[in-house]
Amino acid sequence: MSALLKSFSTFLGSSIGKKLLVALTGAVLVLFLLGHMIGNLLIFAGPDAINEYGHFLQTMLHGGGVWIARIGLLVSVVVHIVLTIQLTRENRAARTERYGYNATLQASKSSRIMILSGLTILAFIIYHLLHFTVHAGNNYGTYQVILHGENVHDVYKMVIAGFSWLPASIFYIIAMLLLCSHLGHGVSSMFQTLGLATERTRPIYEKIGSAYAALILIGNCSIPIAIYVFHYGR
Amino acid sequence: MASNLNLKLKIWRQPSTNAKGTFQDIDANNIPETASFLEMLDIVNQRIMDGGGDPVAFDHDCREGICGTCSMVINGIPHGPRRGTTACQLHMRLFKSGDTIWIEPFRAKAFPVIKDLAVDRSAFDRIMVAGGFISVRTGSAQDANALPISKDDADSAMDAAECIGCGACVATCKNASAMLFVSAKAGQLNSLPQGQPEKHRRVLGMVQAMDKSGFGNCTNQYECEAACPKGISVRWIAKLNRDYALATVHESLLAPAKGKGGGAA
Ligand code: HEM
Ligand code: FES
Numbered sequence: 001m002s003a004l005l006k007s008f009s010t011f012l013g014s015s016i017g018k019k020l021l022v023a024l025t026g027a028v029l030v031l032f033l034l035g036h037m038i039g040n041l042l043i044f045a046g047p048d049a050i051n052e053y054g055h056f057l058q059t060m061l062h063g064g065g066v067w068i069a070r071i072g073l074l075v076s077v078v079v080h081i082v083l084t085i086q087l088t089r090e091n092r093a094a095r096t097e098r099y100g101y102n103a104t105l106q107a108s109k110s111s112r113i114m115i116l117s118g119l120t121i122l123a124f125i126i127y128h129l130l131h132f133t134v135h136a137g138n139n140y141g142t143y144q145v146i147l148h149g150e151n152v153h154d155v156y157k158m159v160i161a162g163f164s165w166l167p168a169s170i171f172y173i174i175a176m177l178l179l180c181s182h183l184g185h186g187v188s189s190m191f192q193t194l195g196l197a198t199e200r201t202r203p204i205y206e207k208i209g210s211a212y213a214a215l216i217l218i219g220n221c222s223i224p225i226a227i228y229v230f231h232y233g234r
Numbered sequence: 235m236a237s238n239l240n241l242k243l244k245i246w247r248q249p250s251t252n253a254k255g256t257f258q259d260i261d262a263n264n265i266p267e268t269a270s271f272l273e274m275l276d277i278v279n280q281r282i283m284d285g286g287g288d289p290v291a292f293d294h295d296c297r298e299g300i301c302g303t304c305s306m307v308i309n310g311i312p313h314g315p316r317r318g319t320t321a322c323q324l325h326m327r328l329f330k331s332g333d334t335i336w337i338e339p340f341r342a343k344a345f346p347v348i349k350d351l352a353v354d355r356s357a358f359d360r361i362m363v364a365g366g367f368i369s370v371r372t373g374s375a376q377d378a379n380a381l382p383i384s385k386d387d388a389d390s391a392m393d394a395a396e397c398i399g400c401g402a403c404v405a406t407c408k409n410a411s412a413m414l415f416v417s418a419k420a421g422q423l424n425s426l427p428q429g430q431p432e433k434h435r436r437v438l439g440m441v442q443a444m445d446k447s448g449f450g451n452c453t454n455q456y457e458c459e460a461a462c463p464k465g466i467s468v469r470w471i472a473k474l475n476r477d478y479a480l481a482t483v484h485e486s487l488l489a490p491a492k493g494k495g496g497g498a499a
Contacts (some may be wrong), residue, residue, distance in 0.1 A: 192475070
């Protein structure tokens with residue numbers, strides 16, 4: 001056991017070990033984002049569709065499912081953030097004297113602002129949870145609707161109300177732009193970190209990463225735009 | 235007719251490791267365009283010495299692009315603007331009269347400046363000592379082709395073996411990471427049958443030595459591949475990541491416990 005612990009601490013202490021964990025937790029978050037977006041798009045299928053989906057999430061496994069997901073996501077996010085901050089600090093410490101003349105050969109803009117886009121996403125995650133999960137400073141939690149003869153949370157009304165307020169819609173869209181940038185580098189980078197990229201496959205992963213980032217951006221932004229700009233549901 | 239160039243140089247001058255460095259402006263007039271970059275520096279140094287000054291220290295050895303000793307950052311790019319070319323193989327005809335050229339040392343905490351443009355790259359030696367070798371029996375040469383190796387594997391290993399260990403990857407990396415160097419040196423041996431017995435130990439040892447020397451972490455921006463005078467591919471970094479994961483699993487879960495190999499005592 002102690003030998004196993006020693007191996008694990010060596011792994012965590014090493015640059016590649018930390019990066020592998022960043023990539024794995026990033027993969028969990030990437031998969032979650034896709035599912036979360038598809039679920040959210042049910043808003044365009046009308047009130048019943050999204051309310052039924054919300055009710056299903058809340059009652060899955062007698063209410064345990066949502067907690068399993070929450071704990072898994074919390075662990076992934078915390079590990080991802082703690083390690084990326086540590087990696088970024090080590091990277092800054094590795095070059096104390098800056099160059100007098102700076103040149104960049106092929107690093108993308110997105111790859112150079114990962115910590116900035118990441119920390120914006122973190123701020124967004126906190127706001128988003130307070131807004132739609134904890135219902136801090138709003139009464140969205142009291143919205144109820146009858147679905148199939150049962151009293152359930154009115155998710156549809158909550159989302160429409162949430163995005164009818166311009167500052168919220170704007171912050172969501174800014175956060176999604178930075179998330180798109182984060183994913184634009186992160187998704188293909190993940191394949192490289194996990195050791196799955198070769199000269200033949202790297203261009204494919206880069207295309208998948210860009211397409212995925214664009215999909216998440218368009219899918220998620222369509223909701224506040226439809227509601228605020230085109231008065232969907234209002 | 236070869237013409238001459240008049241250049242404005244901004245050269246990093248730093249008397250010793252812990253001294254503060256600054257850029258010194260030097261006019262380099264009448265430089266033949268047929269000179270190499272290092273020959274240009276030789277001419278500049280001769281003029282400095284003729285005036286009783288302290289010449290610019292820089293590293294060089296083979297001057298034919300194979301030893302990896304020359305090490306300087308020219309206008310922000312290690313070995314200068316021409317792809318796949320070491321500083322010693324760079325020609326002055328690439329520059330125009332009137333150009334300003336910034337010349338700085340490789341900058342990384344793991345590569346302390348010795349003087350001016352010369353840096354201490356012994357961190358690379360420590361990484362090599364930690365696993366950049368194979369153990370073989372000495373004695374008479376073994377029969378040719380006793381160890382079958384596919385042509386593809388041999389070619390691939392040669393791609394990694396092209397690394398001349400100059401450190402341009404570290405110098406250009408936004409994080410001063412040594413991953414391209416370490417991955418090429420480990421990957422070359424890990425691709426061949428002779429490298430298999432020590433593979434896991436090599437990977438763990440070289441990565442540990444790399445981390446201990448204070449290099450940064452790879453963020454997959456691939457600046458290294460673009461700056462490498464030998465064009466070493468970042469596919470070696472992917473392989474090192476993979477081999478590191480396998481070596482960790484091997485060492486922590488699969489390998490027999492130390493001292494319990496089951497052989498005679
Ligand atoms: C939904 C949320 C997030 C997703 C889907 C996500 C996804 C990813 C992915 C896939 C990578 C690439 C991993 C690799 O290179 O192997 C990555 C890297 C990174 N993430 Fe995130 N991330 C998220 C949130 C965050 C947050 C909140 C931070 C805040 C600190 C952050 C900071 C970083 C940094 C700095 C990197 C670069 C790490 C490196 O290359 O060394 N991320 N992220
Ligand atoms: S001096 Fe040998 S490679 Fe430049």
